[in-house]
Amino acid sequence: MKRIGLTTAILAIVASTFPAWAGDGESAGVRNCTWCHGTSGQGFMVAPRLAGQRAQYIESQLRSFAEHTRDNPFSKQYMWGAAGALRPHETRDLANYFAGLAPKAANDGDRNLAAKGRTIYLDGIPEANIASCYACHGPNAEGIRDIPRLGGMAYSYLKGRLEQWGQGYHSGTASPMPLVARALGPNEIEALASYLSFVK
Ligand code: HEC
Numbered sequence: 001m002k003r004i005g006l007t008t009a010i011l012a013i014v015a016s017t018f019p020a021w022a023g024d025g026e027s028a029g030v031r032n033c034t035w036c037h038g039t040s041g042q043g044f045m046v047a048p049r050l051a052g053q054r055a056q057y058i059e060s061q062l063r064s065f066a067e068h069t070r071d072n073p074f075s076k077q078y079m080w081g082a083a084g085a086l087r088p089h090e091t092r093d094l095a096n097y098f099a100g101l102a103p104k105a106a107n108d109g110d111r112n113l114a115a116k117g118r119t120i121y122l123d124g125i126p127e128a129n130i131a132s133c134y135a136c137h138g139p140n141a142e143g144i145r146d147i148p149r150l151g152g153m154a155y156s157y158l159k160g161r162l163e164q165w166g167q168g169y170h171s172g173t174a175s176p177m178p179l180v181a182r183a184l185g186p187n188e189i190e191a192l193a194s195y196l197s198f199v200k
């Protein structure tokens with residue numbers, strides 16, 4: 001009895017030292033994703049946060065990777081293979097699993113640009129043909145259905161995505177984002193990505 005107790009204690013220590021591999025009850029299927037997407041899907045380096053993302057959006061992106069419609073270099077390098085190997089029920093289960101995790105805000109943008117970013121997010125810049133983001137992504141950037149949550153995602157990820165549409169990369173068919181993003185200049189992109197990184 002004593003020895004079992006000790007082994008359990010050691011395992012618990014090992015698990016808390018290496019949370020990413022030992023997992024806190026994560027299944028093997030989930031760990032296939034979180035070794036890149038970070039503990040509890042909170043994002044890590046170039047892999048975006050999945051926690052709290054809309055399930056329908058996660059599913060639609062996994063389809064876009066599998067069909068090679070989402071075609072920027074990171075997508076190709078990291079996600080085409082990972083998504084291509086999933087069966088439909090696995091895609092749905094993973095989407096629901098990550099959608100159910102509580103998202104943490106990255107808080108890594110430039111604080112000085114956040115107010116400007118918030119104004120563009122809410123009102124757009126009509127004279128520059130820049131759409132309000134609020135209309136689709138929601139008052140608190142929480143997303144709805146297959147429109148993604150943006151609030152609290154990492155600055156560099158948001159910036160990269162907004163730049164890529166202007167560079168001609170795609171995400172899904174019939175996405176409004178290439179048109180929306182084409183109107184944004186580098187200053188607007190930095191302000192929007194900064195603001196959004198702080199949204200809870
Ligand atoms: C080898 C690293 C790696 C693995 C493994 C991986 N991902 Fe990714 N994933 C990435 C990177 C990098 C991106 C960003 C691609 C881009 O910038 O277009 C990404 C993007 C995504 C996106 C798009 C998110 C968004 O906000 O648009 C989803 C959804 C996703 N991954 C789900 C998964 C799932 C589910 C798994 C497990 C089956 C998984 N990933 C495994 C690295 C990985």
Ligand code: HEC
Binds near residue numbers: 136147171
């Ligand atoms: C007409 C509706 C609409 C408007 C307006 C809109 N979006 Fe989107 N946005 C979408 C949809 C739908 C997607 C998912 C499809 C895709 O990724 O191409 C998306 C995806 C995104 C993503 C990708 C998120 C991720 O996890 O990779 C970012 C970033 C984004 N939008 C930012 C913005 C910003 C900033 C604005 C305002 C300047 C804006 N959007 C305005 C509908 C819209």
